[in-house]
Amino acid sequence: xxxxxxxxxxxxxxxxxxxxxxxxxxxxxxxxxxxxxxxxxxxxxxxxxxxxxxxxxxxxxxxxxxxxxxxxxxxxxxxxxxxxxxxxxxxxxxxxxxxxxxxxxxxxxxxxxxxxxxxxxxxxxxxxxxxxxxxxxxxxxxxxxxxxxxxxxxxxxxxxxxxxxxxxxxxxxxxxxxx
Numbered sequence: 001x002x003x004x005x006x007x008x009x010x011x012x013x014x015x016x017x018x019x020x021x022x023x024x025x026x027x028x029x030x031x032x033x034x035x036x037x038x039x040x041x042x043x044x045x046x047x048x049x050x051x052x053x054x055x056x057x058x059x060x061x062x063x064x065x066x067x068x069x070x071x072x073x074x075x076x077x078x079x080x081x082x083x084x085x086x087x088x089x090x091x092x093x094x095x096x097x098x099x100x101x102x103x104x105x106x107x108x109x110x111x112x113x114x115x116x117x118x119x120x121x122x123x124x125x126x127x128x129x130x131x132x133x134x135x136x137x138x139x140x141x142x143x144x145x146x147x148x149x150x151x152x153x154x155x156x157x158x159x160x161x162x163x164x165x166x167x168x169x170x171x172x173x174x175x176x177x178x179x
């Protein structure tokens with residue numbers, strides 16, 4: 001059922017997004033896509049900028065509103081975090097554009113998604129992560145944790161790759177994974 005009220009996002013403050021982030025900044029772009037800015041790092045979660053969440057353009061669930069920031073208005077991204085492979089969390093077109101824009105971009109992905117990246121974004125720089133594995137980036141530690149969910153992009157690959165969230169190193173609570 002379509003929404004019964006206007007859902008246009010608030011206009012983003014691009015000067016803030018492209019500015020200094022020593023204290024940190026989090027911008028919700030839409031669904032599970034967040035721009036997390038800490039120090040000099042720009043981190044993007046589950047990038048989905050397409051109109052539909054589907055393997056076929058123009059089909060599948062449609063967005064009710066446009067992303068709050070366009071791909072082209074994003075600052076240079078250092079790291080992309082992928083929580084799992086559902087179409088609304090791992091959008092091929094969005095990932096391909098991000099990888100083309102920046103050949104130094106690092107994708108942190110659950111174990112099992114290396115094959116998907118090799119087929120769909122072959123030049124992407126990826127690092128697969130198992131549950132409770134971490135990556136240290138300067139003063140930032142990114143920890144991939146197990147959460148109650150599942151993975152799958154078709155009937156034949158259910159739970160063939162991991163899924164998870166990211167937690168702050170000194171807490172037990174995941175800080176990202178949305179359905």
